[in-house]
Amino acid sequence: MEGGKFKVEREMINGVQIHDLKQIVLPKGDLWHACKSTDEGFVGFGEVYFTQINKGEVKGWKRHNRYQLNLVVLQGKVRFVIYDGRTDSKTYGDLAEITLSPKDYYKRLTVPAGVWMAFQGIDDGVNMLMDLIPEPHDSSEADNKELDEISFAW
Amino acid sequence: MEGGKFKVEREMINGVQIHDLKQIVLPKGDLWHACKSTDEGFVGFGEVYFTQINKGEVKGWKRHNRYQLNLVVLQGKVRFVIYDGRTDSKTYGDLAEITLSPKDYYKRLTVPAGVWMAFQGIDDGVNMLMDLIPEPHDSSEADNKELDEISFAW
Numbered sequence: 001m002e003g004g005k006f007k008v009e010r011e012m013i014n015g016v017q018i019h020d021l022k023q024i025v026l027p028k029g030d031l032w033h034a035c036k037s038t039d040e041g042f043v044g045f046g047e048v049y050f051t052q053i054n055k056g057e058v059k060g061w062k063r064h065n066r067y068q069l070n071l072v073v074l075q076g077k078v079r080f081v082i083y084d085g086r087t088d089s090k091t092y093g094d095l096a097e098i099t100l101s102p103k104d105y106y107k108r109l110t111v112p113a114g115v116w117m118a119f120q121g122i123d124d125g126v127n128m129l130m131d132l133i134p135e136p137h138d139s140s141e142a143d144n145k146e147l148d149e150i151s152f153a154w
Numbered sequence: 155m156e157g158g159k160f161k162v163e164r165e166m167i168n169g170v171q172i173h174d175l176k177q178i179v180l181p182k183g184d185l186w187h188a189c190k191s192t193d194e195g196f197v198g199f200g201e202v203y204f205t206q207i208n209k210g211e212v213k214g215w216k217r218h219n220r221y222q223l224n225l226v227v228l229q230g231k232v233r234f235v236i237y238d239g240r241t242d243s244k245t246y247g248d249l250a251e252i253t254l255s256p257k258d259y260y261k262r263l264t265v266p267a268g269v270w271m272a273f274q275g276i277d278d279g280v281n282m283l284m285d286l287i288p289e290p291h292d293s294s295e296a297d298n299k300e301l302d303e304i305s306f307a308w
Contacts, residue, residue, distance in 0.1 A: 029208045035202050130202070
């Protein structure tokens with residue numbers, strides 16, 4: 001049973017970054033930025049895919065051992081919780097959470113390799129995020145834990 | 155006033171490709187593939203962004219002169235119409251259309267540089283697509299035409 005002290009979003013886990021993204025309002029339909037190759041936090045393109053998370057459900061915990069993730073929520077609202085289990089990290093043992101939504105907090109979340117993450121659907125409708133990873137998906141690079149193995153009050 | 159003969163989707167414009175994509179049904183929320191670096195049609199990563207198109211509205215015509223586009227519709231339904239104005243193309247003068255939707259036709263559409271494209275929102279709600287381009291966006295690489303400059307019965 002791991003756990004840790006909770007930190008508010010702007011005192012994030014070491015290496016976790018929150019980047020501003022533009023939503024450009026246009027008469028025929030808006031244009032939303034997501035990620036450029038020149039952006040901070042981008043480390044290469046291997047795959048982009050979409051994940052949905054139903055209201056109240058949590059996917060995780062998962063730790064990517066090679067991938068730095070870039071995450072953008074496109075629909076609904078998604079709560080991300082990150083736990084730093086890297087013993088050599090200056091934020092070792094810390095937990096942090098951030099909730100993203102295109103309606104009121106449209107940001108790109110960069111999550112470094114080596115930390116644990118879980119995420120929860122918040123809205124009644126579809127909660128969907130884009131995940132951009134630096135290699136085509138390879139399930140062998142990730143580790144999983146049961147939800148109750150890292151203590152967090154979901 | 156340009157125009158051309160109409161072709162059904164599977165006799166597409168030269169270089170236009172429609173790729174199957176998986177939608178993996180999962181109990182807590184589905185996972186939808188979009189694009190991998192190893193996929194046919196992928197030619198490099200410069201930027202990924204999202205475009206919405208309101209019902210009945212049309213964005214276009216636009217011709218990208220350097221970018222090959224990879225397009226995935228995530229929400230609603232979007233109709234794409236492509237006109238081949240490349241005088242050295244074996245499909246010169248042809249028009250083709252394809253309608254994508256995550257509900258009943260979830261595919262990745264690859265559009266080569268040099269053709270004209272316009273797209274229309276079909277559903278009442280949000281119609282949103284992902285566009286993956288091989289360079290960070292540069293408006294100087296594209297040309298635009300008014301909608302009535304290429305004849306199509308929208």
